[in-house]
Amino acid sequence: EQDEDKLTEYLDELEFLAYTAGATVEKRFTQKMLQPDSKTFVGKGKMEEIRDFVKENEIGTVIFDDELSPSQLKNLEREMEVKILDRTNLILDIFAQRAQTSYARTQVELAQYEYLLPRLTRMWTHLERQRGGIGMRGPGETEIETDRRIIRDRISLLKEKLKTIDKQMATQRNNRGKMVRVALVGYTNVGKSTLMNALSKSEVFAENKLFATLDTTVRKVVIGNLPFLLTDTVGFIRKLPTQLVESFKSTLDEVREADLLIHVVDISHESFEDHIASVNQILQEIDAHRKPIIMIFNKIDDFSYEKKDEDDLTPITKKNISLDEWKKTWMAKSKFPTVFISALTKENFPEMKKLIYDEVLKIHISRFPYND
Numbered sequence: 001e002q003d004e005d006k007l008t009e010y011l012d013e014l015e016f017l018a019y020t021a022g023a024t025v026e027k028r029f030t031q032k033m034l035q036p037d038s039k040t041f042v043g044k045g046k047m048e049e050i051r052d053f054v055k056e057n058e059i060g061t062v063i064f065d066d067e068l069s070p071s072q073l074k075n076l077e078r079e080m081e082v083k084i085l086d087r088t089n090l091i092l093d094i095f096a097q098r099a100q101t102s103y104a105r106t107q108v109e110l111a112q113y114e115y116l117l118p119r120l121t122r123m124w125t126h127l128e129r130q131r132g133g134i135g136m137r138g139p140g141e142t143e144i145e146t147d148r149r150i151i152r153d154r155i156s157l158l159k160e161k162l163k164t165i166d167k168q169m170a171t172q173r174n175n176r177g178k179m180v181r182v183a184l185v186g187y188t189n190v191g192k193s194t195l196m197n198a199l200s201k202s203e204v205f206a207e208n209k210l211f212a213t214l215d216t217t218v219r220k221v222v223i224g225n226l227p228f229l230l231t232d233t234v235g236f237i238r239k240l241p242t243q244l245v246e247s248f249k250s251t252l253d254e255v256r257e258a259d260l261l262i263h264v265v266d267i268s269h270e271s272f273e274d275h276i277a278s279v280n281q282i283l284q285e286i287d288a289h290r291k292p293i294i295m296i297f298n299k300i301d302d303f304s305y306e307k308k309d310e311d312d313l314t315p316i317t318k319k320n321i322s323l324d325e326w327k328k329t330w331m332a333k334s335k336f337p338t339v340f341i342s343a344l345t346k347e348n349f350p351e352m353k354k355l356i357y358d359e360v361l362k363i364h365i366s367r368f369p370y371n372d
């Protein structure tokens with residue numbers, strides 16, 4: 001049953017991603033298999049079921065929750081005769097829509113080309129085989145080579161461009177002087193921008209969609225006479241495409257170079273513990289997991305649970321745990337300073353500010369030992 005719950009949560013998230021990209025979901029299909037089919041990801045029967053549904057209801061796109069191999073993508077497209085997207089593709093699409101600065105656009109474009117390159121190759125080989133025969137081979141091959149070369153050239157160009165901007169940004173970060181730097185990290189949509197706004201009284205774009213923030217924003221914040229720099233970073237997500245981790249290097253540098261991380265968690269979300277694990281994993285990947293961290297559990301105003309009656313003998317599940325019980329568990333379990341708040345209603349803000357103040361002060365003192 002727990003597996004079923006996970007599956008539902010994963011598909012909920014995929015549906016939310018689809019919604020963010022501007023699509024509405026008509027139907028979900030799932031299949032239990034030990035291993036995805038190497039040719040078509042789903043089994044033959046399932047594929048026919050999906051294809052029939054697509055035909056009958058004039059569906060435009062089929063989205064898969066995993067990254068499809070180039071050949072799976074091609075085979076599915078040929079069998080179903082609709083647009084096939086995988087999770088990576090969908091996330092890249094959302095990033096492309098949301099990139100606002102030329103820097104973010106360059107990052108996304110690079111990630112898209114890197115995604116496309118191996119798929120383009122297979123696509124052409126596949127077409128080639130279909131056309132077959134003598135005569136087609138020559139021009140076909142030239143075409144592939146030309147296309148591949150164009151894309152490779154474009155990729156090197158974009159990388160050069162990013163390198164230049166990376167250098168500029170590194171200089172900018174250096175010029176910010178010795179002020180303590182704090183970075184907000186967390187799963188996408190947990191309330192980082194809302195918290196940023198509340199703390200800095202600025203207007204950072206917050207929206208109930210995934211990845212509202214692609215570009216980092218830096219604001220000066222003062223708590224009790226103590227100034228520090230607060231950075232909002234791109235939201236993390238389960239199975240963040242590797243192309244994106246790489247091309248968002250500079251955005252993640254903000255995290256890597258921060259003195260203190262504030263890990264924001266959406267406690268009202270059923271999968272919040274999975275989200276914490278995903279974020280920790282990415283922090284580890286970028287080697288930022290040894291920094292001081294403050295855990296902020298947000299959205300307590302929106303928290304709900306199914307209270308069990310005393311004579312209810314069914315086993316306790318996560319859904320039956322109250323906020324107080326979560327607090328006790330996490331306060332005991334977390335090695336980091338931990339606080340439960342609502343960025344919306346500002347509940348427990350004084351307590352949170354005190355925590356941040358104490359941590360920032362520690363770093364500040366270690367940096368300016370001669371000040372009192």
Ligand code: GDP
Pocket residue numbers: 186187188189190191192193194195205206207208209210211212213235298299300301302341342343344345
């Ligand atoms: P980000 O992606 O982590 O930057 O998240 P946002 O700040 O954009 O917030 C995502 C959504 O959660 C928005 O609709 C916010 O209004 C909402 N939100 C943020 N904080 C809270 C909170 O404390 N309580 C509730 N109920 N909603 C919140």
